[in-house]
Amino acid sequence: MPRGGFSAGSRKLELAVDTGNPLLNRTLDGFIKIGAVGACKVAAEDAFECLHKGNVSTNKLEHTLKKMCKEGAYWGTVAGVYVGMEYGVERIRGRSDWKNALIGGVVSGALISAASNSHRDKIVKDAITGGAIATAAEFINYLT
Amino acid sequence: MPRGGFSAGSRKLELAVDTGNPLLNRTLDGFIKIGAVGACKVAAEDAFECLHKGNVSTNKLEHTLKKMCKEGAYWGTVAGVYVGMEYGVERIRGRSDWKNALIGGVVSGALISAASNSHRDKIVKDAITGGAIATAAEFINYLT
Numbered sequence A, B: 001m002p003r004g005g006f007s008a009g010s011r012k013l014e015l016a017v018d019t020g021n022p023l024l025n026r027t028l029d030g031f032i033k034i035g036a037v038g039a040c041k042v043a044a045e046d047a048f049e050c051l052h053k054g055n056v057s058t059n060k061l062e063h064t065l066k067k068m069c070k071e072g073a074y075w076g077t078v079a080g081v082y083v084g085m086e087y088g089v090e091r092i093r094g095r096s097d098w099k100n101a102l103i104g105g106v107v108s109g110a111l112i113s114a115a116s117n118s119h120r121d122k123i124v125k126d127a128i129t130g131g132a133i134a135t136a137a138e139f140i141n142y143l144t
Helices: A022-053 A058-093 A098-115 A120-143 B022-053 B058-093 B098-115 B120-143
Strands: A003-008 A011-016 B003-008 B011-016
Touching: A022 A058, A022 B120, A058 A098, A058 A120, A058 B120, A098 A120, A120 B022, A120 B058, A120 B120, B022 B058, B058 B098, B058 B120, B098 B120
Parallel strands: none
Antiparallel strands: A003 A011, B003 B011
């Protein structure tokens, strides 16, 4: 069941959604978790910039919030598509190995590239890059 | 023990190196495996380009080989530094959770950025990006 949450000290706020479909659940889970990571990245970057330059304004804060939503949604979508794809490939192949990550990465890379109106050659290159990154992440996962 | 290898059908060529130090072993393992993924990515990209344009020349092949070595070494170095860092953080903290990935990613991002002679601000931003990517990969790893 997809769960997202914030914790500050011993306090925790949790959010759980159950769509009733394991593929959708995983996709949503990936979207929430990785979206939060993407949003935190923007928040950390902008907090550093504010501390560095020493000026905080409402305008800047608004801009940061908008950027957090935008980047969070992008990271979340990429992760959701990949997680859903990998789960689908695993169900179809009936095996759980690094080839699932490779196929999932290739399909996700192609899908995301196609969705952003890329040229045909660019889609193939993005598919290759997606597959390579997913395979590398899977290998690192076994190593650590 | 770091192992790298190629397999074609039922034939396998394996390479195993033991440096006697678990940290070095992991770093080397990450370098070999992810370096190979990086090199394969370049090979796949250039193979697609050759098939697409329909011309193969010795010059082009030489260029591809050089690019494979360069990109393989870069991917391998990034992965080796990250795997080594994560292992070090795990040993120091004595726990195995997503915070190891976050710290490992931040330190690796900063190190790699500093090694490529980046500006001080760029190093901090690369550290944040490294931490975010490592955390996202760790979360995806739990999901799949």
